[in-house]
Amino acid sequence: MSNNKDSQIRTIVVTVDTEEEGLWGAGGYPVRNCTTENLRGLERFQSLCEKYLVPPTYLIDAPVLDDPIAIHELKSWMRMGVCEIGTHCHPWCNPPIVSETASNRESYMCNLPEELQFAKLQWLTQRIAEVFGKSPTSYRAGRYGFDRTTVGPLVKLGYKIDSSVLPAFDYRNSQGPDFRRLTRYPSRVSDLRGQSELMEVPITTGFTRPRFYAFRQRLRGLLDTPFGRATKLASISNRLGLTNHLKLSPEGTTLAELKGLVHSSLKDGVEHLVLMLHSTSLMPGYSPYAKDPQGVESLYQRLEGTLEYATKSQQCIGSTLSDLTKRIDPSAVQKIET
Template identity: 35%
Template sequence: MRPIARPARISQIAHANLLVPPEPAQQVTFAKGFGPRSLLTVDTEEEFDWNAPFRADGYGLDHVRAISGFQKFCEGLQVTPVYLVDWPIANDPLARDIIGDAVRAGKAEIGVQLHPWVNPPFSEEVSTHNSYAGNLPPDLEEAKYRKLRDKIEESFGTLPRIYRAGRYGLGPQTTRLLSETGVAIDSSVRANFDYSAFHGPDYSRHPLTPYWTDAGRKLIELPLTTVFWGLLRRQAPALFPLATKYPLLGSALARLGLLERISLTPEGVTAEEALRAVDIAIDDGLPVLVLSFHSPSLQKRHTPYVRDEKDLDALYDWFRAVYGYLHQCGVRPTTVAEIMRAVDA
């Protein structure tokens, strides 16, 4: 049996590179009776054409008004959403009012989401490669991050304690940046996804369970929840890359109930699929199920997932079905603050 890592071994992972899968000894444990819980994260961002090249201007914020209705909807479900805010949102007066009021009332939480292509300072070429903040020169990633983090604290009057890199684009120095600025949780790792073909990170070997990223145990990685479902799900690490490379194979495996990748999001995932994913996550003993979606989906025609009113109704129905099932399974909603309190270091 491999011995548990000693303090000297753990010290070697100080400010670890989050692109590298963690050691087993880094797994977070929670206070007895805490899990399982669910956390709703909202990538709260500007509207842009998902099929067009990235650009630093020309975006919209028309959907921001719809956040008010969504917030009331969440309150009806007794869910506290975490709004992961980027630069255009942090600078929008209406967004500051709607989200800020909910945060001050203790009915929402605020976090940081870095979209480098719309976040000053601007000195890089706007490109797919540079849309991942972790690909930027270290000093530029830091300058953009610190400017955004400070703006969020100024706009919303609270210290953001959770971070998500836009496009899940972590870099080698991101852990240090977060640890130095009081962030307690990162949720940029999209486990079971590989973005390397598009200049992004490879998270295909990362676990779904929360883990410590640093020797001082000050920063937790809380991966987004994506599970494999099907008779061959235990063979997914070997099979799924082939299914991705050959779409017809992937479709056949899913159709036959052999292998399917399911994320806990209403964007591109049906409620029926999500309920199956919840079952797998509970069976696997995940202490926190992390749900996510993009705020522009709260209004039609801003994302590929919500094209009309029917799609918008389906998005809200998805949340009703999923949270109803989570309640039935004994999975209660949680918050960033509650997670931090429950950590047994």
Template identity: 35%
Template sequence: MNKTTRTLPPPGPRARFSSAFGRRFLLTVDTEEEFDWDGPFTRDRHGLRHVPRLRNFQEFCEAKGVVPSYLIDWPIANSTVAKDILGGAVARGTAEVGIQLHPWVNPPFEEDVDAHNSYAGNLSPDLERAKFLTLRNAIAENFGANPQLYRAGRYGFGSATTDLLREAGVGVDTSFRPLFDYRKGHGPDYADYPLEPFWLDGEMSVLELPLTTVYWGMLRRQGRLLYPLLSRLPRMRGLAANLGLLERIPLTPEGTTVDDAIRALDMAIDDGLPLIVLSFHSPSLALGHTPYVETDDDLDALYDWFRAVFAYLDRHGIRPTTVAEIMQSVVV
């Protein structure tokens, strides 16, 4: 198979929302199997032991008035435990389900299993489409919902993905991770994409909701120019952060402290972002499945992170939203 890394589409027009929408945040969960983050990709060496913990997290979110968007991949889509937990929440309107494509565990299995092909956008358009539709149909059947949100696993959007989403009637994507460049691992380069929601096509049929990452520090306005240079010198990057000059902060509890998240929120608020997109991986809801949650204290810290972030957003009048509400509020 051709190992070409496919190019991304350029950003289309910035999205506009109705005045009643205000400023909102969306909580997305990469709802996926457990696997060895440091090992090779495999078709079968994964687990679902953390899935019962989704019930705890869903109850936590419901108590906070937050509707999570669970981006479900193939092993989760076929888990009866996940169906029992999330299907009820979707029926109640207290959760949404979307699509997350991990090609290496998602049929049909025609490609080699390797790092290049772990990005769905690097596959042939026909194979990407076949995997996507197989997953979309399984989610619709097992969870009783027509998913309208997509995230390519490993943020692996490709040159044919917009057309695929349009043809499948999926109106919203959240694969783009601005300020990150994954080309060293055969992935896409999102470094220069906007933080604000934008359209992926001139027809305004597929809306992009980028994951929120910001630059913080005295040089943050020059971050898109300077940070790639600092990335070549890890010690300089750390020094720049410690001196308050420049730091990249993604809004996720995985690797970002509460204090750092608050600093990042201040920047997002100062920049006037209409939508803040939070994210994390569902295996972090149990111990030992991701590098971020290895002890009970780590798990407590994850929940404390969400408590603090939700409270800070609320104090600034930034309310939670849903994909359904976003689609109703965007001005076409």
């Protein structure tokens, strides 16, 4: 937990997984000929963030670098200091390509050999540095495919902060990472050899009511026992809303849930909120969360309602991911070594 309670500095970071079109899993993992029409939605989004003085962090992946319009826009916003450019890796379409097809397992970067993770990240980092004139220092894995095996390659390439973790979520069913025990507060995460470390500021997850998070984590320990499974604990926790574990994202949530999550997180001492969404949700027809123009409008209403609530009612200051490394004292946060 943060030890910074006296300072009362609260921040909100808005992060965008900025990427090509595609429905990962259902449509496979396209390796080549990716399209990026959805990026025409960035301009409106940028204006909304500027209205609330929140500089978004665009975490961009390899196909975005082939979109000259997006590059032109992102570069000009970066130069004006109203956004940050970070890195987002979809390993299936990120050179070096070692296979023309990717399995579910291989779609998670953290399942690849460390040398291949490094090669892919090195390619992307160098290309972003060439195009933008500045090396990225913020990272999010595609499909949240992050664990300690990625820390070494990231640190070697100059990264300072990761925001791939969804605390308490579990992707083992699809051969992805298990975040059940990871903290929702900022932490330091070390590589497997314990030689280097990165700041981890996870995507904000939780419930609409304060203190529910800790209660649910305790109950979860019980639910995983034969006693828990044999009793009615599961249906009771369902009725209490303890299974409605939310992610701070306008995708698949209601505005009331988002405001509740902001409120409960701040009450529980989570001072650095991280909101996330996909660029594909900003244009109709490219995301299950915004299937048509009306879907995009309602996503914008949830987004604006959340920004208004966080910045005006709850006095959160807009920050980029990399700026958090200046705001958070590494010696005051927990070190994750398991």
